[in-house]
Amino acid sequence: MSSPDETNAALQSRRRILLGLTMAPLAAALPLAATATHKPGDGATAESGAGYKPNFFKDVEWTCMVAICDRLIPSDDVGPGAVETGVPEFLDRHMQTPYANGAIWYMQGPFLEAPPEFGYQGRLTLRDIIRVGLNAIDAHCRKTFDGKTFAQLEHTRQEELLKAAESGKLKLEDISSKLFFTNILNEVKNGYFADPRYGGNRGMAAWKMIGYPGMRADYLDWITVRDKPYPLPPVDLSGKRG
Amino acid sequence: MATVKPKVDAVIVGMGWTGAILAKELTEAGLHVVALERGADRDTQPDFAYPKVVDELEGSVHRRFLQSLNQETVTIRHNSSSDAVPYRQMGSFKPGTGVGGAGTHWSGCHFRPLPEDMYLRTNMEHRYGKAFIPADMTIQDFPVSYDDLEPHLDMFERVCGTSGKAGVINGVLQEGGNPFEGSRTKEYPLGPNPNYLGAEQFYKGAKEMGWHPYPIPTSNASGPYVNPYGCQMGPCNACGFCSDYGCLNYSKASPNVSILPALRIKPNFELRANSQVLKVNLDSTGKKATGVTYLDAQGREVEQPADIVLLCAFQLFNVHLMLVSGIGKAYDPVTQTGTIGRNYSYQNLNRTVMFFDKSVQANPFIGIGGAGVTMDDLNGNQLDNGKLGFVGGGLVWARQPGAGPVRGINVPAGTPNWGTDWKRAAADNFRHSFYFEVQGACMSYRQNYLSLDPTYKDSFGRPLLRMTFDWQDNEIKASQFLVGQALQMGRTLNPLSILGDAKKDGEHYNITKYQSTHTCGGATMGSDPSTSALNRYLQSWDVPNVFAIGANAFPQNNGYNPTGLVGGLAYWAATAIREKYLKDPGPMVQA
Numbered sequence: 059m060s061s062p063d064e065t066n067a068a069l070q071s072r073r074r075i076l077l078g079l080t081m082a083p084l085a086a087a088l089p090l091a092a093t094a095t096h097k098p099g100d101g102a103t104a105e106s107g108a109g110y111k112p113n114f115f116k117d118v119e120w121t122c123m124v125a126i127c128d129r130l131i132p133s134d135d136v137g138p139g140a141v142e143t144g145v146p147e148f149l150d151r152h153m154q155t156p157y158a159n160g161a162i163w164y165m166q167g168p169f170l171e172a173p174p175e176f177g178y179q180g181r182l183t184l185r186d187i188i189r190v191g192l193n194a195i196d197a198h199c200r201k202t203f204d205g206k207t208f209a210q211l212e213h214t215r216q217e218e219l220l221k222a223a224e225s226g227k228l229k230l231e232d233i234s235s236k237l238f239f240t241n242i243l244n245e246v247k248n249g250y251f252a253d254p255r256y257g258g259n260r261g262m263a264a265w266k267m268i269g270y271p272g273m274r275a276d277y278l279d280w281i282t283v284r285d286k287p288y289p290l291p292p293v294d295l296s297g298k299r300g
Numbered sequence: 301m302a303t304v305k306p307k308v309d310a311v312i313v314g315m316g317w318t319g320a321i322l323a324k325e326l327t328e329a330g331l332h333v334v335a336l337e338r339g340a341d342r343d344t345q346p347d348f349a350y351p352k353v354v355d356e357l358e359g360s361v362h363r364r365f366l367q368s369l370n371q372e373t374v375t376i377r378h379n380s381s382s383d384a385v386p387y388r389q390m391g392s393f394k395p396g397t398g399v400g401g402a403g404t405h406w407s408g409c410h411f412r413p414l415p416e417d418m419y420l421r422t423n424m425e426h427r428y429g430k431a432f433i434p435a436d437m438t439i440q441d442f443p444v445s446y447d448d449l450e451p452h453l454d455m456f457e458r459v460c461g462t463s464g465k466a467g468v469i470n471g472v473l474q475e476g477g478n479p480f481e482g483s484r485t486k487e488y489p490l491g492p493n494p495n496y497l498g499a500e501q502f503y504k505g506a507k508e509m510g511w512h513p514y515p516i517p518t519s520n521a522s523g524p525y526v527n528p529y530g531c532q533m534g535p536c537n538a539c540g541f542c543s544d545y546g547c548l549n550y551s552k553a554s555p556n557v558s559i560l561p562a563l564r565i566k567p568n569f570e571l572r573a574n575s576q577v578l579k580v581n582l583d584s585t586g587k588k589a590t591g592v593t594y595l596d597a598q599g600r601e602v603e604q605p606a607d608i609v610l611l612c613a614f615q616l617f618n619v620h621l622m623l624v625s626g627i628g629k630a631y632d633p634v635t636q637t638g639t640i641g642r643n644y645s646y647q648n649l650n651r652t653v654m655f656f657d658k659s660v661q662a663n664p665f666i667g668i669g670g671a672g673v674t675m676d677d678l679n680g681n682q683l684d685n686g687k688l689g690f691v692g693g694g695l696v697w698a699r700q701p702g703a704g705p706v707r708g709i710n711v712p713a714g715t716p717n718w719g720t721d722w723k724r725a726a727a728d729n730f731r732h733s734f735y736f737e738v739q740g741a742c743m744s745y746r747q748n749y750l751s752l753d754p755t756y757k758d759s760f761g762r763p764l765l766r767m768t769f770d771w772q773d774n775e776i777k778a779s780q781f782l783v784g785q786a787l788q789m790g791r792t793l794n795p796l797s798i799l800g801d802a803k804k805d806g807e808h809y810n811i812t813k814y815q816s817t818h819t820c821g822g823a824t825m826g827s828d829p830s831t832s833a834l835n836r837y838l839q840s841w842d843v844p845n846v847f848a849i850g851a852n853a854f855p856q857n858n859g860y861n862p863t864g865l866v867g868g869l870a871y872w873a874a875t876a877i878r879e880k881y882l883k884d885p886g887p888m889v890q891a
Contacts, residue, residue, distance in 0.1 A: 129719070136723040157361070162368040164388045166756065172385045176376065177812040179385050217719070224717070243718055251705035252357040267723070268730040270665055270705055275354045275539035275548065277666040281494045287731070288663055295351050 110146075110257075114153040114185065118207070119192045123149060123242075125209035126192075129216050130246045137267030140250050140258070148249030148258035149188070158185040182233075184241060191238025194230040195219070253295045262300035265292040272300065302593055302601040308332045311592055311606035313577045313621065316401020317863065318849040318870040319612035320555035320563060321456075324529070325874035326608075327566045329882065334570045334604060336594050338613075339367075339398030341573035343556055348404075348546030356706035359545045363390055365405045366544070367397040367614075371759040374616055376811050378770040379747065380633060386756055386764065391812040393646075393819050395614045399573055400546070400556040402614060402817060403863075407543045407701045408520040408552050408669035410462045411860035412453045412868070414680040415446035415482040420691075420856065428686040434774065436746045437691065438643055440855035443827040443836035446482045449868045452875065454485060456867030457517075460553035461525035461533045463671070464488035464517030478514040480676040493522045493536065493671035497662050498734030501793050502673040502698035508792040509785070511677040516697060517864070518670030519553035529562035540667030540702025552669055572596070578760055580609050580625035580846060589627075589846050595760065607885070608877070611848040612870075618852045619750050619822035620765040628823075628833050628842040631749050633768075639833040639841075640823055641750035644767065645857045647818035648694065648740030648775045650802055652786045653710045654795035655733045662734040667702020670861075674698075678782060679859045690777040692741030694859040696786045699737060710735065712797045736790060738782040742820070743774055744856040750822040770809050779803040818862050820854040825869075827889075835889040837876040838869060844887040849873055 112120045124146045133139030140146075152158055160183035169181045182190060199208045199219070208216060222228035224243075226236035249258035251265070253273065259265065265272050272292030280288060292300040309331035312319045323333050342348075358364050375384035396402035416423045419441040424433055433439065466487045467477025474487075492515035495503075506513040520542065521533040536551035550557050563569055574597035581590045581603065591605035611618045622640045623630055629638035656662065674697035676682060683693040703709075710733050711725040753766035783802035790798050826832025829841040838853055840846040849870050851862045880888050 131718065131723060132720055134720045134723065136720060136727055155362075160370070162363055162370055162390070164369040164373040164386045166386070168755065170383060170385050173808070175378075175808050175810040175812065176385050177387075177389055177391055179388065220718075246718075248357060248361055248706055252361075253355060256357055264705065268705060268709065268727050270730065273351050273354045275350060275537070275541060277538040277540065277663070278535075280663065281496050281538055281666055281668075284497060284661060287661055295355060297351070 110150070112146075112150040114150045115189075115192075118196060119189060120146065120150070121209045122192045122196050122207060123188075125216065126220070126242060127246055129213065129220055130243055131250055138263040140246055142260075143250060143258055143263050144260045145246055145249035145258040148252065148256050149245055151257050152245065152249065153185040153188060159183050178237065180237070184245075187233065187238060187241045188245065190233045191230070191235075191242065194232045194238070195223070198228070198230055254298075255295055262292045262294055262298075266300055302603040304603045304605065307591070307605040307607070308334045309606065310334075310608040310610060311336065311604050312610045312612050313592060314338070314401060314611070314613035314617070315399045315555065315571060315573075316396065316612065316614065317403040317555055317867055319401070319610070320403075320559040321867065321870040322610050322612060322849060322874050323569055324559050324563050325871070325878060327563065327569045329878045330568070332568045334572065334606070336575040336577050336592065336604070337399050337571065337573045338576045339573065341399045341571070342404065342546070343399075343560070344547070344550055348548050350548040353545055353548050354539065354541045356704045359541065360707050363394075363544070365396070365398075365546055366390060367395045372617075372764075373758070374765045374767050375753045375756050376767045376769065378768075378808055380768055383755075384753055384766045384768070387811055389812075392810070392815050393817045394544070394814070395616065395817065399560070399571070400554050403555045404546045405544050406669075406817075406863060407699070408518045408671075409699075409861040409863070410457065410460060410464075410517045410519045410553075410670065411864045412482060412484075413446065413858055413860060413865050414480065414676070416680050417858040418442040418444065418446050420858075423681075424685065424691055432686065433691060436772075437774065438744045438746055439691065440643070440824070440826055440831065442855060443825055443832075444872065449872055450482070450485060452871035453864060453868035455528075455871045456864065458489055459527050459529065459558050460519035460867070461489050461521050461527055461558070462517050462519045462553070463490040463493050463515075463522040465492050465515050467514060476514065478676055479512055480680060480682055488517060490522045490525055493518065493520060493668045495673065496666055496668075496700045497660070498698040498700055498736070499671070499673045501734070502736065505789040505792045506673070506675055509789050511675040513673045513675045516670055516672045516674050516699065518668070520669040520671055521551045521553075527558055529559060531558050531561050533557065536668050538666050538668050540665050540704065542667060542669030542701045575602075576760065577621065578624075578762065580611075580621060580627060582626065582843065586626065587843060589843050607845060609846045611846065612850065615819050615822065615851040616750070616765055616767075618848045618850055622823055622833070622840075622848065623750075623752050623765070624762050627840055627846055630751060633746055633749055636746065637830075639829070639831065642831070642833070643744035643821040643824045643855050644748050644750045644769060644819075645742045645744045645821045645854065646769065647816040647820075647857055648742050648779055649815040650738040650740070650779050650783045650800070651735055652738070652783065652790050653733055653735040653799040654790050654793060655710075655712050655729050655797045656795055658728070658732055660732050662732055664700060664703040664731065664734060667700050669701050670699065672697055672699035678785060688777075688781055690774045690781070691743055692774070692778060692856075692859065694738060694740030694778065694782045696736055696738050696782065696789065698734070700734065705730065710799070713799055736786050738779070738786050739816075739859060739861070740775065740778045740782050741859045742857045743772070744821055745772055748772075771803060771807055776803045776805060776807060818851070818857060820851045820857040820862060823848045823852040824855045825853040826855060829891045835887070837881075837888045838873040839881070839888055841887070841891055845885065847873060847877070
């Protein structure tokens with residue numbers, strides 16, 4: 059049994075070899091394919107995204123969303139990226155749940171403006187925040203960058219835009235850029251780290267990167283062990299071992 | 301027209317800890333009891349079964365074990381001159397719903413109050429003079445003493461199979477326990493749980509600071525256990541899914557595990573889940589409750605007449621029911637009259653996080669709900685409040701209820717929230733950091749209170765409960781002092797870096813960030829009907845066949861988690877009902 063540290067090290071060295079491939083412009087691989095980090099021999103993550111057809115997102119929204127995923131959690135020497143691990147599929151499926159439609163939020167008006175300490179007070183549900191935000195980002199890009207969409211911009215330009223959205227400095231027509239950014243970042247992280255059954259975290263790759271044993275849920279024998287890393291690889295809700 | 305059910309001896313609103321305790325005690329006394337629970341019926345099997353329950357997306361994002369805010373929530377504002385807005389998404393506190401209530405998704409910390417917590421105002425005035433207490437601070441003594449409650453606190457620990465180490469038994473100090481605790485009559489039912497790394501390190505740091513560390517008493521079983529009701533618990537396997545989750549292993553005490561198996565079989569007990577109580581019905585005098593009206597699972601209005609009405613909902617909703625039903629007079633902060641909604645308080649929760657190199661195996665995914673280590677050196681009479689300039693103390697503790705990446709990964713200060721640098725920090729720190737929390741008391745104030753919202757309604761057409769609450773200088777000062785002490789202790793452990801989130805001067809209450817589900821007060825117990833809603837038996841002064849059992853009764857909150865005291869008060873009230881009230885129904889204390 060290899061330790062998570064050893065597993066990570068092996069993955070990382072393999073990734074370093076493949077790093078050159080990840081520099082291809084992402085837009086070339088859209089809308090359905092993921093990044094070009096197809097790792098031979100890694101069946102779970104290879105061809106990720108390909109073959110999944112979005113139901114919630116329209117093609118232009120999907121393209122924009124995939125590009126954002128790729129910048130928020132890029133494929134790099136630390137570990138796999140959001141796109142190759144299926145986060146776009148996670149988002150598309152998650153947007154169709156009652157949760158994303160406001161099932162556990164209080165959604166009655168009036169909708170008043172309030173200081174940030176009182177949280178989101180708007181009328182849009184999560185899935186509308188994401189959809190409206192994606193379209194607003196693309197509209198802003200087309201206007202500002204000679205008709206180019208977000209996905210068609212250079213990575214550095216995309217990152218500048220996302221930073222401006224994170225701080226709220228980016229002015230969008232239909233939505234607060236900060237509100238959109240906070241929600242999509244949350245969703246991308248949820249998809250990256252949630253159980254693979256939800257579409258992301260393929261091959262439990264995100265869990266392996268951080269050394270999370272997943273759903274083992276039994277550590278009685280390891281509470282007081284201090285001198286070595288936890289030895290077992292992750293297990294997911296379906297019982298698969300990573 | 302509502303369907304009218306046959307009259308019963310007692311109707312209980314809410315099947316969490318206090319509802320289950322009262323139902324058990326009163327059915328034992330021979331009463332016919334009907335319990336109405338707004339949420340679904342739930343049990344370990346199948347609702348908390350492995351592996352379905354250990355799903356972070358379902359548990360901590362979709363919050364399937366917590367109350368949905370869609371139908372019922374509260375509105376919140378910082379002061380009475382602003383408009384309140386709804387608590388639309390779950391953040392600062394997490395009420396439960398369904399059979400077991402918040403008692404299914406708690407962590408398991410199971411403290412008793414200190415004796416001096418029970419007479420806080422008298423104690424502060426005695427130690428520092430009347431002028432020491434700020435004019436707007438409305439703290440009061442509990443109308444019961446620690447000694448009154450001791451047998452009932454003990455009973456609740458026995459029912460929960462609490463794991464811990466006594467510090468004082470019958471006045472005699474015990475090695476390894478809390479030397480400052482009130483004297484107890486017995487040792488804990490089970491010994492302490494094993495220490496994870498952060499707890500072990502806390503012992504080291506506490507020694508440096510000259511503190512007296514002891515195992516947090518916790519209702520996560522350290523071994524097999526059978527409680528006085530014959531309910532069985534299995535040893536906790538440290539799965540790391542406690543807070544937000546139901547227990548998969550019969551290890552965390554809950555109404556479902558610890559009481560309901562013995563209650564469900566009683567012929568004089570009936571549990572009706574999916575039954576949303578809308579109001580308590582009063583007779584024409586307004587001094588007597590006739591029962592409750594609720595919506596059944598099909599949305600039909602049903603009236604359940606009863607001789608006794610026991611409000612056992614979550615603290616906020618007990619207060620809400622009293623306000624919408626017209627039980628007692630609503631509190632008015634301007635005239636300082638009325639009692640329902642008065643003295644709302646909370647908990648002053650802060651955190652320090654320590655980051656280490658990769659040789660330090662903190663394994664935060666390992667978790668035993670409430671287990672860990674704490675100390676009382678900065679709590680109760682150990683603290684010189686006069687010198688420090690604030691009322692109330694608190695705890696610093698090492699606890700590890702279990703972490704997973706969807707629930708969040710702690711990263712050092714200055715780390716971006718996304719991109720390669722964030723990934724690297726997440727990968728480097730997830731398994732190599734732990735945290736110490738600072739849990740402070742929260743005083744009550746003239747200006748922090750609960751009332752009905754004039755604008756927003758719930759799905760049943762009732763006004764939402766409105767919370768008017770903000771941090772006051774006293775709590776901000778306490779936060780800064782306690783976090784400062786925790787940081788000082790943390791630094792003795794030589795972490796690579798350390799984070800601390802003490803409240804800043806003038807900081808406002810932020811409802812978006814989870815802090816604590818320890819909302820308290822609003823229908824408090826007291827010895828004066830002009831400043832309390834309930835007498836010392838948690839009986840309404842105004843409508844004596846109504847009892848409101850829960851943290852709503854706390855005149856202010858102390859530094860501990862409230863569940864131990866809530867359970868103790870429930871047994872105390874149940875005993876009074878059995879031994880006094882049933883023999884002579886009416887006010888048990890003359891106003």
